[in-house]
Amino acid sequence: MNVAPRAWMDADLEMLRDTARRFFERECVPHEARWTAQHHADREIWNKAGQAGLLCASIPEEYGGGGGSFLHEAVICEEQAGAMVAAFSNNVHSGIVAHYILAYGTEAQKHRWLPRMATGELVAAIAMSEPGAGTDLQRIKTSAVRDGGDYIINGSKTFITNGHHANLVVVAVKTDAAAGAKGVSLVVLEVDGLAGFRRGRILEKLGQKTLDTAELFFDNVRVPAENLLGGEEGKGFAQLMQQLPQERLLIAVGSVATMHRAIAETTAYVRQREVFGKPLMALQNTRFKLAECQTQATVARSFVDDCIARLQRGELDVPTAAMAKWWTTDTNCRIVDECLQLFGGYGYMTEYPIARLYADVRVGKIYGGANEVMKEIIARAMDR
Ligand SMILES: Cc1cc2nc3c(=O)[nH]c(=O)nc-3n(C[C@H](O)[C@H](O)[C@H](O)COP(=O)(O)OP(=O)(O)OC[C@H]3O[C@@H](n4cnc5c(N)ncnc54)[C@H](O)[C@@H]3O)c2cc1C
Numbered sequence: 001m002n003v004a005p006r007a008w009m010d011a012d013l014e015m016l017r018d019t020a021r022r023f024f025e026r027e028c029v030p031h032e033a034r035w036t037a038q039h040h041a042d043r044e045i046w047n048k049a050g051q052a053g054l055l056c057a058s059i060p061e062e063y064g065g066g067g068g069s070f071l072h073e074a075v076i077c078e079e080q081a082g083a084m085v086a087a088f089s090n091n092v093h094s095g096i097v098a099h100y101i102l103a104y105g106t107e108a109q110k111h112r113w114l115p116r117m118a119t120g121e122l123v124a125a126i127a128m129s130e131p132g133a134g135t136d137l138q139r140i141k142t143s144a145v146r147d148g149g150d151y152i153i154n155g156s157k158t159f160i161t162n163g164h165h166a167n168l169v170v171v172a173v174k175t176d177a178a179a180g181a182k183g184v185s186l187v188v189l190e191v192d193g194l195a196g197f198r199r200g201r202i203l204e205k206l207g208q209k210t211l212d213t214a215e216l217f218f219d220n221v222r223v224p225a226e227n228l229l230g231g232e233e234g235k236g237f238a239q240l241m242q243q244l245p246q247e248r249l250l251i252a253v254g255s256v257a258t259m260h261r262a263i264a265e266t267t268a269y270v271r272q273r274e275v276f277g278k279p280l281m282a283l284q285n286t287r288f289k290l291a292e293c294q295t296q297a298t299v300a301r302s303f304v305d306d307c308i309a310r311l312q313r314g315e316l317d318v319p320t321a322a323m324a325k326w327w328t329t330d331t332n333c334r335i336v337d338e339c340l341q342l343f344g345g346y347g348y349m350t351e352y353p354i355a356r357l358y359a360d361v362r363v364g365k366i367y368g369g370a371n372e373v374m375k376e377i378i379a380r381a382m383d384r
Contacts, residue, residue: 024083040212041087050120064115081257097124125166163214207359245321326374329364
């Protein structure tokens with residue numbers, strides 16, 4: 001079937017797409033079963049991704065990055081999602097943490113961390129969520145108390161993507177326990193050999209089983225005050241909020257790529273599976289279901305492409321990014337569910353990609369801001 005050309009693609013991005021596609025197929029897909037069993041990818045995948053130019057693609061060359069834009073991150077994200085490789089979160093590493101450092105870091109901080117993130121020497125994580133504070137981030141309890149030229153950090157974080165491999169962790173802390181959102185700051189920790197830092201277990205998840213989601217603990221961890229992102233206390237909440245449209249759009253980009261993979265898997269299956277002497281594809285229900293899925297995936301891609309164009313022009317606002325996030329993740333779950341149904345019992349077997357997708361996509365409605373929160377953001381903008 002003809003897919004409409006993407007207005008924002010060009011020859012440079014096509015080359016990157018090709019590189020990314022080959023990378024995920026050769027370096028990741030063959031290891032999926034082993035990585036699933038050990039609950040994490042091999043650490044060296046980060047260095048390989050760095051060598052292939054897939055890390056920090058949207059970070060300027062002067063900081064060791066690829067010198068590209070959000071379009072480069074989008075291409076890599078689409079190829080990773082399309083290949084069903086969850087093994088390492090480049091979205092968190094390059095799409096989120098690198099951009100916090102680029103946007104708010106001092107020159108010294110950018111030169112110190114970004115080049116090593118681009119090679120994969122540093123693996124980055126963002127640690128906001130705590131056992132008692134997820135959606136309501138103002139309630140975080142992890143504290144950073146000034147002691148001379150240092151901060152002393154105490155607390156714990158949970159659900160941290162890349163948490164097992166990460167050696168550069170941006171931690172949301174309270175520098176002023178009494179000040180609510182204005183008391184939140186972001187501190188960057190190089191955690192290798194850092195006294196008082198401990199990783200908890202890799203968490204057992206419903207899906208994305210190759211991804212090292214972990215708990216992190218901080219017990220009187222001492223870091224120099226110069227590790228405060230941007231150098232000014234109390235800016236953390238505003239820093240987190242400003243990056244949200246881009247982060248949420250990346251989730252939407254991945255969701256759309258997954259929809260198309262699910263539909264391709266299912267179309268191939270129903271064309272060869274026979275029921276009552278003819279291919280499953282010959283039944284009107286199958287045809288209509290797939291036609292509906294294809295339509296929704298196509299509409300989703302158009303909307304997300306429009307959001308990408310807006311982001312590139314600096315015009316993607318928070319409510320529109322929230323629409324993209326909730327609607328694509330919700331639609332993704334519905335499409336994968338419809339597709340799984342067409343596989344019958346085989347769709348329930350984890351050796352079939354559609355079963356894995358079913359488990360993998362569910363979290364899209366929860367992380368990056370729960371979808372209910374997205375709707376609240378949209379409604380608030382309508383109620384002014
Ligand atoms: C696989 C995975 C990876 C993650 N990676 C990271 C990471 O790298 N770093 C990090 O810091 N965190 C990460 N998270 C945490 C994630 O951001 C939180 O799970 C999410 O913000 C929801 O917080 P919570 O789980 O505490 O749920 P709660 O805040 O307890 O919310 C529970 C439910 O309540 C409802 N709800 C909440 N608020 C509202 C509201 N205002 N209006 C209406 N309904 C509402 C929603 O249905 C929501 O799902 C990850 C989570 C998962 C599952």
